[in-house]
Amino acid sequence: MTIAFELLLILALILCAVSALTSRRLLVAVVIYMAYSLIMTVIWALLQSPDLAITEAAVGAGVTGILFLTTLKKIHALKGTKDE
């Protein structure tokens, strides 16, 4: 059961990494990157390092993604929003 779950997580991680690189829209790439961090959080928790899991959830999935989004907004690269 656990092995199957871990395999699923690894596959999802690789899928996220590849699709973040290949996605055409930058907004989608940032969201996929945040999903990647979320999966990584679960993996850290499974590897028995809850300290890292908390940090990854706050920094990787939260703050880094928001910084990417604000930078994209600043350079007007977000398509489909009012500031374009």
Added chain:
Amino acid sequence: MKKNTWKAFTAWVNGTAEESRPLRREAGQSAHEKHPLFHLNEEMRVRLFRWEYRAVALIVCLTVVAVLLFTVFHLPLFGEPNNPAVNEVVERYVEKGLEETGAVNMVSGMILDYRAFDTFGESSVLFLAVTSVMMLLLRDEKNISAEEDIQEAHERIIEKEASDRILQKVVSLVMPCIFLFGIYVVLNGHISPGGGFSGGAIMGAGLILYGSAFGTDKVREIFTMKTFRRITSSALLCYAASKAYSFYTGANGLPTGIPLGTPGAIFSSGLILVLDICVGMVVACTMYGFYVLFARGEI
């Protein structure tokens, strides 16, 4: 000499430095003309460059992947007792850690007691990073043009019109929980998983969420440039002062007279609680500072 350097540095920061370096264009141009590809027409050159770029990128990527995979297959397995990572340092931390630092959470005991100077360096690096971002992006009269001011005013109008009811309601429900959890993680750093950095990052993320839902003007009612400066610098100074005793006791852990308390209680494990609070303050302020400087250019 010293004054001149300082003057040049301030001129560089303010963007008023003169371009004094001569441009060596002639030499470069003649070398460029000698290149065999120079005489091809523009389109051909662009196509060739694109092809070369893709081939080189593919080769580099495949090489790096191959090297990493090769290394990974030769690593020892996770959690084996004969791994090289399991040496006398780890043994000492695991066996004597609770006794010497008084922290139930062994990771906190390591990073805030045995290696507290490393953590001080990390906090200072964050502080330096936010200072550099401020040098680049802070808006003041030397850094901003009239055109950008007009654009900024437009963006403010858009932001006001597009204030999101659902986001605001959800944030006003979730925000207290996020802050409480962040404070809990900071204060329980020596008992449960977490600590200064993670708790500070949670609080910073909460501040960012609040700022993006209600506008950064609302945050400025409680968190201005003045509070930012005061909190970060006083937290760093407090960290440095409370770890300064290590210079006198040395690395071998001479008796310091700081009571360790009963392990598991909130007021235990010496100075770890104080250091956790300092790191949490610095991290929360710098996280929010990064966001606001990128989004608005001012705190």
